[in-house]
Amino acid sequence: MSAHALQVKLLDARFGGEWPLPAYATEHSAGMDLRAALDAPLELRPGAAELVPSGLAIHIGDPGLCAVILPRSGLGHKHGIVLGNGTGLIDADYQGPLMISVWNRGDAAFTIAPGDRIAQLVLLPVVRAALQVVDTFEESARGQGGFGHTGVR
Numbered sequence: 463m464s465a466h467a468l469q470v471k472l473l474d475a476r477f478g479g480e481w482p483l484p485a486y487a488t489e490h491s492a493g494m495d496l497r498a499a500l501d502a503p504l505e506l507r508p509g510a511a512e513l514v515p516s517g518l519a520i521h522i523g524d525p526g527l528c529a530v531i532l533p534r535s536g537l538g539h540k541h542g543i544v545l546g547n548g549t550g551l552i553d554a555d556y557q558g559p560l561m562i563s564v565w566n567r568g569d570a571a572f573t574i575a576p577g578d579r580i581a582q583l584v585l586l587p588v589v590r591a592a593l594q595v596v597d598t599f600e601e602s603a604r605g606q607g608g609f610g611h612t613g614v615r
C-alpha cells in the first residue's frame with residue numbers, strides 16, 4: 463500500500479531504542495499511536511488536563527494536508543482519558559514539538575506511564591476556502607433549519 467512521506471524529528475532519544483517509531487497497528491489503521499514522552503509517571507486526577515510531549519515534531523509541508531490528534535477509543539471510553547482541546551489540529555506549516563493535551567474527564571485518577579500510547583495521529587486532506595461575500599444564498603431544501611429540526615425519529 464502506498465503511503466505519503468511525512469518528515470519527522472525524533473526529539474526523544476528513546477525513539478528507535480526503547481520505543482519503536484509511530485506506526486500503523488494494522489494494515490488499514492487510519493491513525494498512528496502517539497506515546498507519552500514523559501520522564502516519570504503522570505497522575506491525572508479527575509478533571510485534570512496536562513500538556514504531554516509526544517517526543518516528536520512533524521512538518522507536513524503541504525497545504526492540502528493537515529493532521530489531527532484524536533483520543534484512543536479504549537482510553538476515552540473505559541478510563542475517560544480524552545483530549546483537553548477536543549481534537550488537536552496540526553497545521554501543515556507547524557514545525558514545533560507535537561504536544562498532546564490529555565484530559566481526565568472521568569471520576570477516577572489515571573496514571574500515564576512514560577511511553578504509554580495515549581492518543582493517535584491521523585493525516586487528512588484539507589480544502590482551503592477562498593471567501594466570497596454575497597447578500598443571498600441560492601435556496602437549498604434545508605435552508606436555515608438545523609440543530610435537530612428534522613426530529614429524532
Ligand SMILES: O=c1ccn([C@H]2C[C@H](O)[C@@H](COP(=O)(O)OP(=O)(O)OP(=O)(O)O)O2)c(=O)[nH]1
Binds near residue numbers: 550563
Ligand atoms: O493538540 C495539539 C494542537 C495543536 N498543536 C500545535 C500544532 C498546531 O499547528 C499548533 C497551533 O494549533 P492551533 O491553531 O489549534 O492552536 P492556537 O491556539 O490557535 O495557536 P496558534 O495561535 O499558534 O495558531 O499547535 C499541537 O502540538 N497539539
Ligand SMILES: [Mg+2]
Ligand atoms: Mg491557530
